[in-house]
Amino acid sequence: MRRILIFPGSQRRHSLNRLLALRFESLLKQDFYTEILEADAVDLPLFNQDMENDPGVLDKVIPVYERFHNANGLIVATPEYNGSISPYLKTPLIGFPDCRECFQDKAISIRSRTNRYYSPVPPQIGAAASWDYKAHATCSHTWVA
Amino acid sequence: MILAEQIALPYAAEAWEADGSLTDPYLNDFIALALRRFGVLVESIPEISQ
Numbered sequence: 001m002r003r004i005l006i007f008p009g010s011q012r013r014h015s016l017n018r019l020l021a022l023r024f025e026s027l028l029k030q031d032f033y034t035e036i037l038e039a040d041a042v043d044l045p046l047f048n049q050d051m052e053n054d055p056g057v058l059d060k061v062i063p064v065y066e067r068f069h070n071a072n073g074l075i076v077a078t079p080e081y082n083g084s085i086s087p088y089l090k091t092p093l094i095g096f097p098d099c100r101e102c103f104q105d106k107a108i109s110i111r112s113r114t115n116r117y118y119s120p121v122p123p124q125i126g127a128a129a130s131w132d133y134k135a136h137a138t139c140s141h142t143w144v145a
Numbered sequence: 146m147i148l149a150e151q152i153a154l155p156y157a158a159e160a161w162e163a164d165g166s167l168t169d170p171y172l173n174d175f176i177a178l179a180l181r182r183f184g185v186l187v188e189s190i191p192e193i194s195q
Contacts, residue, residue, distance in 0.1 A: 002187050016161070023165025027180050032187065073187035107186040111179075 003033045005071035009078025009089035011039040020111065021077040037067060044091045068092065068102040075109045 006025055008018040025034045042064055051057045068074065078089050160168055167173050 002190070002192055004187060016158075019161065019163075019165040021165075023176065024180060026164065027177055028184065031184055070193055072190045072193060073183065075183070105190060107183060107190055109183045 001031075001033045002072040003035075003070060004028055004073040004075060005035055005037055005067055006075045006077065007037045007089075007092075008039070009076055009086045011088050015079070017077040017079050021075070024075055024077065024111070032073070035067070037064070039088070041067075042088070042091075046087070047091060064092070065102045068106075071106065073107040073109070074103070075111065077111050 006021045008015060008021040010017050012018070021036055025036055028034050043060055044064065045051060045057060045060075076089065078086060081087075162168065167176075
């Protein structure tokens, strides 16, 4: 059975996008092995090249990237923060360490439930473009505004 | 390849159920349809050995 990893782009406990992620999981779990990457499993520090080879950091980073690597599909349900990408979402985008293979040949779907006042399109397009660059991945987007 | 689709879903908390579904059945159908399209995409990718 193919695996889909669902990544809520917000760490907020009562995040609306996390709720959307739970809905996605309930709809997909009949046909796929699905899992949600919970915030407490992604305790990654802000990207800093000085830490790229720090064993303590790698101990946290590698298990997260393995979960990306082991998935056929990735769904990101993310808010925008004042017109930009959430820091929580940005860390795996940057690559810590640079982990292009983790996103290679994946189907990636970016979905967002956010306030129409702050257009979700620019930041999420930025995220998609970054993944497209990293992985030559197949992306589909649903903007939920 | 980037497939783009856009829909406006309500931001108001009253429009959403606790399980993440919407009170509007049309919008629920849209989400389900979009996920089915994504599922087809995932099925087209060879399974990864763990």
